[in-house]
Amino acid sequence: MSEETVDRSEGFGERLLCLLLDRARLMPPQLIAPLIAEEVARIGGRDVSILLQDYSQELLVPLPGRDLHVGQPEPVDDSAAGRSFLRGDxxxxxxxxxxxxxxxxxDGSDQVGVMALTLDVVGDDDRRLLRRLAGLVADMLVTKNAYTDRFFQARRREPMSVSAEIQWSLLPPLTMTVPQVEVAGILEPAYRVAGDSFDYALNDSILHVAVIDAMGHGLDAATMATVAIGAYRHARRVFVSLAEKYAFMDEAVARQFGPDHFVTAQLMHLNVATGELQLVNAGHPAPLLIRDGLVARQLESAxxxxVGFGGEAPRIREHLLQQGDRVLCYTDGIIEEHLAGEEPFGEERLIQCVNRLGQEPSEGMRADLRRLSHTLKHERGGRTSDDATLFMIEWRGGAADHLAVVD
Known part of the structure; x- marks a missing residue:
């Protein structure tokens, strides 16, 4: 197509989005909400609300701001806002x-929250424009969140410990979805978590995953987890093999905290094109392989x-996943909780919960993991005396090259 025939005209929707983007670049965080409300009003929208998920993933709480409609928090489990949030639609x-x-x-595929508004009449053009507007709003909220406390304060529904503050600032996005793989994680107790953490990165065709549990409680455990995750990220960005990652984390923890401190860890490499999974288990509970909604087996490894005990080079176990398989990692706080007068919760009861929920209709992996976490907490009598972390991977295979092709 020659330069003369290229259509560079702007439609109303494109002009609206460009205006929002141009203004947002220098916009202070507290003016984001009024700007969004103004832009929605241009298409006849009113009563705009920005709802952010709270840290326990139970409520969608309204973001205060001039020109925003600020109502009551919406429950994630039983509201129209919650359905939009969980389904991503x-x-x-x-x-x-x-x-x-x-x-x-x-934000990419990580659910930040929900935008709500009212229109007199809704047509396909409105739906298309508002979807794009919501995507831009999510990016703006994530970007501005890096240099304000206002969004954090809106999401926090109860006092948060210093250790939990550290851990939440350390985490990557709780979910990531690309055509070949999806990951999701959840931490309990959300406002008091200390030594549990997870990290991941998708570098070309390799998904790198670490799930850790630092010994102890409170600020000491959070500090140790911070060092372990920092060492893991450094090694991931410099080295290649799982063995080198383990050795680097081991040396960092031992040097900083001495021989009486340790961190259990689950380290993985998943080839998202082939389903080949490499696994190192450093004193951690073995992950569960879930196939067709049921636990097929543990993913065993030597x-x-x-981490921190100066062990020998780790043995790496390889597994081959099938399309649709899920891998569930968890920390010992899930299975070691003692109910009143009973034995520890145990792995068998964990598997029973996974299998029971696996027979119910799926709302997507992120919603399924959230439902599992809340079910396990209920089964434990509402108790979470130790950190209890879940991290799930769903492998789908295939390729994503079609996303780079302009239609």
Whole structure:
């Protein structure tokens, strides 16, 4: 196509999004909400709300701001906003005067929250424009969140310990979705977590994963977890093999804390094109392989000494996943909780919960993991006296090259 025939005209929707993007670059965080409300008003929208998930993933809480509609928090489990959030899709609720729309705020594939607004009439052009607007709003919220406390304060529903503050600042996004693989993680107790953490990175075709549990409680455990994750990230960005990652983490923890401190760890490499999984288990509970909704087996590997004990080079176990397989990693706080007058919760009861929920209709891996976490907490009598972390991987295979092709 010659330069003369290229269509460079701007439609109304494109002009609206470009105006928002141009203004947002220098916009202070507290003016983001009024800007969003102004832009929505340009297409006839009203009563705009920005709802962010709280740290325990139970509520969607309204972000305060000038020109925003600030109502009561919406439950994730039983509300139109919650359905939009969990499914990652638009939900429309007819009202006496118009339609209330709930649009997921997706930063990549990580759900930030939900944008809600009311239109008199909704057409396909409105839906397309609002989806794109919601995507831009999510990116703006994530970017501005890096230099304000306002969004954090809105999401926090109860006092948070210093150790939990450290851990939440350390985490990557709780979910990631690409065509070949999806990951999701959840931490309990959200406002008091200390030594548990996880990290991941997708570098070309290799998904790198670490799930850790630092010994102890409180600030000491959080500090040790910070060193372990920092050493893991450094090694991941310099070295290649799982053995080198383990050795680097082991040396860092031992040097900083001495021989009486340790961190258990699960380290993985997953080839997202082939399903080949490499695993190092450093004193951690073995992951569970879930196939067709049921636990097929543990992903066993020769147990290596926990990080910090100066163990020998770890043995690496290889497994081959099938498309649709899920791998569930967990920390010992899940299975070692003691119910009143009973034995520890145990792995068998964990597997029973996974299998029971696996027979129910899936709402997507992220929603399924959240439901599992809340079910396990209920089964433990609502108790989480130790950190209890879940991290799940779903492998789908295939390729993502089609996303780089302009239609």
């Amino acid at each position: 638009v939900v429309e609720v007819p009202q006496t005067h118009g339609v209330r729309m709930y649009l997921p705020l997706l 147990t290596t000494l926990p």
